[in-house]
Amino acid sequence: MSDLFASAGMDKDAPRPLADRMRPTRLSEVVGQDHLVGPDGILTRLIGSRSLGSLIFWGPPGTGKTTVARLMAHETDLHFVQISAIFSGVADLKKVFEAARALRSTGKGTLLFVDEIHRFNRAQLDAFLPVMEDGTITLVGATTENPSFELNAALLSRARVLVFRSLDETAIQDILLRAEDITGKSLPLDDAARASLVRMADGDGRAVLTLAEEVWRSAKPDEIFDAEQLQEIIQRRAPIYDKGQEGHYNLISALHKTIRGSDPDAALYYLARMLDAGEDRLFIARRLVRMAVEDIGLADPQALVIANAAKDAFDFLGSPEGELALAQVAVYLATAPKSNAVYNAFKAATRVAKEHGSLMPPKTILNAPTKLMKQIGYGDSYRYDHDEPDAFSGQDYWPEKLGRQSFYDPVDRGFERDLRKRLDWWEKLRRERRSRGD
The missing domain is CATH 1.10.8 (Helicase, Ruva Protein; domain 3)
Structure with a gap:
């Protein structure tokens, strides 16, 4: 049988991937993470003090998280154990903890490296707490996702988060x-x-x-x-982008803020990044519509029309032809005058509406479809604005207990400049008619 293996070349070691053969053997060989393992790096200092504590390594794939954990264990004389949250459950954790306790009784500590730690649920994460606190293990968890969102507060309070940077x-x-x-x-x-x-x-x-x-x-x-x-x-590697995870939110945030910041070139870049990564085109279209109403509003009322038209154009043309419509609206929105006046006004109005409850509008502006309602004053003294000078009556439309409020404050840009003039004119008429007792 040994001759058979030899003739097939299987008596030699199996070929190892280049990445495995090149795995650093010392922390000084790790590239791109000098802020952690350089001469003045955080981990260099922790190792030098012989007091690691539990750690969470947060960073993109391929930045050295597993390698650094393994080398840390070697340099601090800790027994290294590696598990993956994808393939492990509570029963597996119990076995690891029992082995770590037994090893600890001999004076040897354990560094437990948990890859993809964010995949554990709350109950599984809670299982780490007692063995972290009593020193049974030194936990090093690795995650590509933001720990603030993916790990519970109890675990985070007992571990230090270290950020691994994407390699330049x-x-x-x-x-x-x-x-x-x-x-x-x-x-x-x-x-x-x-x-x-x-x-x-x-x-x-x-x-x-x-x-x-x-x-x-x-x-x-x-x-x-x-x-x-x-x-x-080489069929180009797909960008690091998960539509359900942080990369998705980072890029849509970048697109939104570059449009708000009136930088059409940056907006096109982030739009292209999202399209290239396979983002749902209609999700992008919906967000562009949102930007039209949130950040441009009535400074350019056409922004909403054009954003909706781009969504319809993509629906009609599909991909890739329809993507040009998304690019066009991104440039239009980025170059449009900006105003969040309506956005702020609506938030303020919503807050006041919630705070003051179900106040009755003034009877003057209520319809009176029945005789009884007319008798108790519904619609009494209502003035039809179209019959008034300047088509403006200046009546008070606010609930008596609330009084007149001011929410909408147009900016001095775009179409809202004209709206400001109208509002100022109506307020002037309102004061004049109030002073005459109209």
């Missing part, structure tokens, strides 16, 4: 140079293709090594790929 181009280039050194061969890419490969990695060190392996496997002897050939060989 320099760090990715360093990884490629080290890969070439370890493999003993240069990447068969021209300068433009190499730069394109770095961008494709999207800040993920593991991803760029996987892509590099694909390039080496695809190249013939002495072949050098340009950027266009690289695109054909």
Whole structure:
């Protein structure tokens, strides 16, 4: 049987992925996280003090979270245990905790690394609390999601959150140079293709090594790929973007704020990012309609019309042709005069309405469809504005117990400049007629 394995080449170690072969063996070899593991990094200081405490590593994939946890355990002489929240339950946790207690009785501590810790539910997260508090384990949890939203307050109060940064181009280039050194061969890419490969990695060190392996496997002897050939060989990695998670909200926030900030170029960039990531086009269209009413309002009443028209155009044309309509409205909204006066007025009116309850409108402006209602004053002394000078009666329409309120304050931009003049004119007439006793 051994001869059979040997003849098949299976007596040798199984080939290991490049990312695994290149895993750092010392914290100083970790790239892109100098704020954590550099000479003055937070983790460097914690390790030096021999007092780690429990930690939450938050950052994108491929930034070194697992590697750093493993190296921390080695440098602090802790037993390293790794589990994934995707495949583990409470029963698995109990076994780990029991083993950690037994090991602790011999004087050896345990660093428990929990990958994707945000996948645990509240009950599972609560199971960590007693063993964190009594020192049975040093917990290091890793997550790509915002801990403030995904982990419960009790766990967060007992752990320090450390942020892992997406790798910049320099760090990715360093990884490629080290890969070439370890493999003993240069990447068969021209300068433009190499730069394109770095961008494709999207800040993920593991991803760029996987892509590099694909390039080496695809190249013939002495072949050098340009950027266009690289695109054909490697079907570009999907951007880091989960429509149910933080990346989704980050980009829609960026799109909204660049439109509010009147930067059409930045708005187009974030719109393109969302489209490229596969965001639901009608979700984008709905948000553009929202921006039209929230941030532009009556400074340009056409903004809402155009935003709705873009939504209808996309419905009619579909993708990709309809995406140009979304781009057009994004530019229109970004370049339109801005006003949140209606937005603020509506919030203020809603607050007053809730605070003061069901106040009766003045009887003057109530209809009187029955004889009884006429007898008790409904509609009494109502003045029909169209029959008044300037089509304006100046009557008081507010509940007596509330009195006249002011919510809408137009800005001095766009169409609202004209609305301000109208409101000022009506207020002047109102004061004049009030002074005459009209």
